Amino acid sequence: MSATTPVGPAANTPPPAALVRPGRRSARASAGARTSGASRPPGRGRLTRPERIWGRIFIAPPVLGFALFALAPLLFSCYAAFTHWNGLSSPVFSGLTNFRTMAGDPQFWQSLWNTLFLMIGIPIGLAISLALAIALNRRMPGRAAFRVIYYLPGVSSVAAISILWQWALNGDFGLVNELLRMLGIDGPNWLAEKTWVKPALILMGVWKGLGFSTLLYLAALQSVPRNLLEAAMLDGAGAWRRFRHVTLPMLSPVTFFLVVTGIIGGAQMFAEINIMTPTGGPEFGSATIVWYIWQQGFQNLKLGYATAMSLVLGALIFLVTAFQFYLNSRNVFTVE
Amino acid sequence: MAATSAVPTAPLQTSGVAPDAARRRRKKSERRFQTPADVVVFVVLCLGAFTMLLPLVWMLSTSLKTQENVFALPPQWIPKPAEWSNYLRVWEAGPLLRGIVNSAIVSLTVITVGTVTSCFAAYAFSKMRIPGKNALFLALLGGIMIPFPALMIPTFMLFSKIGWVDTLLPLIVPGLFGNLMMVFFLRQYLMSVPDSLIEAAVIDGANHPQIFWRIVLPLIRPAIAAQVILWFMGTWNDYLGPIIYLNSENVHTLQLVIANFNATYAVETDYPLIMAASIIALVPVLAVFLVFQRQIIESIALTGNKG
Numbered sequence: 001m002s003a004t005t006p007v008g009p010a011a012n013t014p015p016p017a018a019l020v021r022p023g024r025r026s027a028r029a030s031a032g033a034r035t036s037g038a039s040r041p042p043g044r045g046r047l048t049r050p051e052r053i054w055g056r057i058f059i060a061p062p063v064l065g066f067a068l069f070a071l072a073p074l075l076f077s078c079y080a081a082f083t084h085w086n087g088l089s090s091p092v093f094s095g096l097t098n099f100r101t102m103a104g105d106p107q108f109w110q111s112l113w114n115t116l117f118l119m120i121g122i123p124i125g126l127a128i129s130l131a132l133a134i135a136l137n138r139r140m141p142g143r144a145a146f147r148v149i150y151y152l153p154g155v156s157s158v159a160a161i162s163i164l165w166q167w168a169l170n171g172d173f174g175l176v177n178e179l180l181r182m183l184g185i186d187g188p189n190w191l192a193e194k195t196w197v198k199p200a201l202i203l204m205g206v207w208k209g210l211g212f213s214t215l216l217y218l219a220a221l222q223s224v225p226r227n228l229l230e231a232a233m234l235d236g237a238g239a240w241r242r243f244r245h246v247t248l249p250m251l252s253p254v255t256f257f258l259v260v261t262g263i264i265g266g267a268q269m270f271a272e273i274n275i276m277t278p279t280g281g282p283e284f285g286s287a288t289i290v291w292y293i294w295q296q297g298f299q300n301l302k303l304g305y306a307t308a309m310s311l312v313l314g315a316l317i318f319l320v321t322a323f324q325f326y327l328n329s330r331n332v333f334t335v336e
Numbered sequence: 337m338a339a340t341s342a343v344p345t346a347p348l349q350t351s352g353v354a355p356d357a358a359r360r361r362r363k364k365s366e367r368r369f370q371t372p373a374d375v376v377v378f379v380v381l382c383l384g385a386f387t388m389l390l391p392l393v394w395m396l397s398t399s400l401k402t403q404e405n406v407f408a409l410p411p412q413w414i415p416k417p418a419e420w421s422n423y424l425r426v427w428e429a430g431p432l433l434r435g436i437v438n439s440a441i442v443s444l445t446v447i448t449v450g451t452v453t454s455c456f457a458a459y460a461f462s463k464m465r466i467p468g469k470n471a472l473f474l475a476l477l478g479g480i481m482i483p484f485p486a487l488m489i490p491t492f493m494l495f496s497k498i499g500w501v502d503t504l505l506p507l508i509v510p511g512l513f514g515n516l517m518m519v520f521f522l523r524q525y526l527m528s529v530p531d532s533l534i535e536a537a538v539i540d541g542a543n544h545p546q547i548f549w550r551i552v553l554p555l556i557r558p559a560i561a562a563q564v565i566l567w568f569m570g571t572w573n574d575y576l577g578p579i580i581y582l583n584s585e586n587v588h589t590l591q592l593v594i595a596n597f598n599a600t601y602a603v604e605t606d607y608p609l610i611m612a613a614s615i616i617a618l619v620p621v622l623a624v625f626l627v628f629q630r631q632i633i634e635s636i637a638l639t640g641n642k643g
Contacts (some may be wrong), residue, residue, distance in 0.1 A: 051465055054544040058460035063452040063472060065513025071480040080490060087493070098579030110602055124349050132384065136376045143380070148629060149385045152392065155625040155632075160572045160614035161595040164395045166598070167607060169560045173407050207388065216631055235503035268483055274563035274593050290485045290576070297489050300582060321481065 081311045085304035098308035108309065109286050111292035114198065115267060118288065121202040122262040125209050126255065132210065135216030147218070151211030162275035165204045166191065169276075176200075191277055201272065201286060213258050220254040221247070229271040256328050261323060267317050270294065289313055350427050377521040390564070397558030399423070399611035406550050429601070429609055431585050432616060435593030442504055442569040442589060446511030451564055453514035459552050463534050465543065473523070478515050484576065492580055506581040507589070511571070518563045525559045558631070572621055590617050 029190060083091035102108050136146055136264025153161065170177040180187040190200035224247055232242045270290040273281075280287035280295070287295075293313065297306030369375050393413070399422055401415040404597060426432060460466060462475050495506040521576045522569060529552070553560075578589045588596070597613045 003634060049411060049413055050543060051379035051538075054434070055466035055469070058456040058464070058544075059466065059472065061512070062457045062476060062514040062516060062519050065510060066476055066516065069491060069510045070482055070487060073487040073494065074482060076490040076493075077487065084576070087383075087496075090443045128619070132381075134381050138374055138377055140374045140378050142381075146381050146385055147381065147633065148626075150634070152625075155569055155621055155622055156392075157591065157614070157617040158575050159591040159598075160395075160617040161375045163594065163598045163610055163614050166393065166602075167398070167611075175391060178411055207391070210388070222409055226347075259374055264483065268485055270485070271591070274575075274579070278599070293485060294488075294576070294580070298492075303493075305487055310486045310489060314483055317483055318481055318485075 005065075010052075012021065027225045045174075060203075068246045077307050077311050078312075080304055081308035083304045085307070086301045087303045088301070091304060094304070098305050099312075101305060102308060102312070107284055107287070107292060110290045111280075111287045113287060114284075115290075116271065117198050118201055118205065118269060119263065119266045121205040121209070122259065123268060124202070125206045125213055125262075126258060128206065129215050130251070131212035132214045133221055136214065136218055137221045147211075147215065150214055154211040158209075158271045159275060161204075161208060162272045165272075166202075166276045168305050169200050170206075190284050191286075194254060194282045197281045197286045201276070204272065205266075216254050217260060220251050223252045255323070259322050263320055264317055267313065269321075367514055372639050395611050396459045396606055397546045399615050402476060403606060403608060406605075419608060422608045423616075426609055426612045426616065428543050430613070431588065431593055432590075432613060434586060435588055436586060436616075436620070437589035438504060438588040439572055442507045444507050445453060446571055447564055447567055449512045450514050450567070451518070453472050453512065454518040454563075455522060455553070455556070455560060456548065457514055458526055458556075459544075459548050461519065462526035463529075463531065463552070476516055477520065480520065488576070488580055495581065501581055502583050502587060504582075504587055506575050507574070515563075515567055518567065522556055522559055523561055525556055529555055558634075559627070562634065565624060565632050568624060569621055 013256060034066045042123045045215035053112055080091055080096060082093060083092040084097065085091035167173075169190035171177060171187070171192065174187075174190070176190065186187065188196045192197045226251075228246050229242055232246050237245065268290050273288050273291045274294070277286045280291060289309070290313070293306045293309045294310065369378065397413055397415055400418045400420065401422075402417065403413055404418045405412055424447065456632075461469055491588070495501050500506050500509075511601055531552060537551055542550070573589045573591065574593070575590070578592050579595075582592060584587055585596075594613055594617045597610050601610050616618075
């Protein structure tokens, strides 16, 4: 709306900033609503009932969705994990059997280990993307184009990317070995050898995730206060010390965010594994925990066992995330 | 289910939104190098970009090859002859169109309805007086922490009991209730909108749906756009959900169709066909990305800045 249009209803024009009351009002107001309506200024009490009704209507869908598709399944999981259940007949209570089986199941431990191993890609990706972000933070030609190019793999379709890499990692005709051949190296058959399947998947993961973390770092770099860097410079800090003691701490919230989401995402890796190594890889070398749960549950119909494993996975993700938040509250540098 | 965007967020940030004149000035200075170090960095970045693009170029190149040329050594980067007919063949070889339609049905319904419900919920959670809303919100936050794989078996059984397995409904219905991530994100965003704006409207006699449409919605439109794009990419690329719920070919989403192409034709080593199908799968997401590139990049900056 242009400035020349006649003044609209008062509701459309924001009040001056001085009139804005600071937060926390809503909590107090809802407490007030419970105790007495008389203390409220006239005119507002009248509107409380419709406000509550509308409010309940507005929040009903996500609350309902949460109850139906998160809480109820979770509660059922907590029961099904202690049963013998093939999905066809009803679950039969079996106590801790599933958890005992799990403890003695080498494939469970192997898939857990594989999942953990693949997370090596997280620090590698972070280091590269930080370097990239610093490079891209300079003023130079083609900066916007670089950002798009580096981000391109990250938005591409998962299935297509997995197929592409399956082909690129092919031992005989793959792109990766083709390039290695140019350097005079005879590359392995990546996806068919137990030693190489995980590095290959890490390579692909780093390639795919680089753009996203670079972008976040770039955004964070641009919000590092210039005066802090200038102050450090006046104090005689060189480029490295300015980076180490000013920039890096300012980036720690982003690093934290990337590590947390990286671990949560990494723990749930499935599509790439299932498409590139449909049988769990050479000697089970690429089966991730979600892949194994899926295979046990939906291929072998051991639903009770798979549920038990999925509960363990959920608990692990929760614990790791909570632990990181605990560390974060102590270490991460925040601006406020 | 859809692996949408991300965790906590900061209120509106204006990074990258410079006044026109300033932007023009900056653009100009970006067109030339300022120090020799810039040139070195530029060259390194070019090499990096080249490596990033190489696999995608290889994909495109393979999709245009004849089957004999696929394994040619040294590899042909520009296929001769360019076999455009691969792109025609691919439509007959598998239910590609069906996959695109199914994926579109799922993502469009989920996102249209889900966005509306998420927006209303975010508004209610941030600006309305509802007893116990903070406790409820905390519970929902807990819900974000539960990964889908931990719930997939009971959820599958639920849908199986009501006979929805092998239909698109299990992929659509949960999304209609809104996306918790989006609710959370928009709520954070709305927290920075002054309460008095809403109060003034209430005093003027507007009801809450009116306030939402006339005041709140215009304010949070950029945030919504960002979330919608990320959600779209998440839904479009979802693979675990479809592989669990869908068996019959006529309900397969695009990701499953492509994966099946791979399973079928890789054995027959028809790589040009697989690559052509993959390129077709890439196009919708890449198109969305390129069109909304600025918003995506800004939204990511917005989402991740504070952690």
